[in-house]
Amino acid sequence: MPPSRFFGVLDVFRLGRVIEAGSRIVLADKFDRMALDRALANLMRAQRDLTADVIAAGTGAIPARLEAWRAARPDAITRVIDAVQSLTEGDMTVSRLSVAAGLLADLAKSA
Numbered sequence: 001m002p003p004s005r006f007f008g009v010l011d012v013f014r015l016g017r018v019i020e021a022g023s024r025i026v027l028a029d030k031f032d033r034m035a036l037d038r039a040l041a042n043l044m045r046a047q048r049d050l051t052a053d054v055i056a057a058g059t060g061a062i063p064a065r066l067e068a069w070r071a072a073r074p075d076a077i078t079r080v081i082d083a084v085q086s087l088t089e090g091d092m093t094v095s096r097l098s099v100a101a102g103l104l105a106d107l108a109k110s111a
Contacts, residue, residue: 008066009050012077013084018100019043021092032094039097046104053111073111080107 010016022040027033058068070077080103087100 008062009047009054012066012070013047013050013081013104014088015043015047015084018084018088018092018097021088022097025092025094025097027094036094036097039094039101042101042105043097046101046108049108050104053108056111076107076110080104 019040022036022043025036027036054062054066054069056065057072058065083103084100087096087103
């Protein structure tokens with residue numbers, strides 16, 4: 001898996017589509033835009049932290065580390081995958097994006 005895919009984290013949580021949908025949100029209010037920017041930054045930070053967790057898991061090539069990471073916490077990872085997908089289906093909002101970023105950050109902190 002190429003490093004540009006953040007060692008599989010982008011694909012596991014389908015974050016490419018989440019980031020793209022979040023980036024397309026158009027807001028007129030200055031503070032709503034600030035909230036959106038913050039939510040996207042938190043999402044990227046969570047992706048980075050989860051990537052570090054994957055790198056630290058196991059040994060060998062990235063696919064093996066990704067598998068070791070997933071095997072170590074399958075229930076927690078599956079719950080977050082399901083929650084993020086549920087939150088980010090349909091029309092993206094700042095609130096949905098913020099909650100998804102928070103769930104991903106919590107998963108990374110719990111490693």
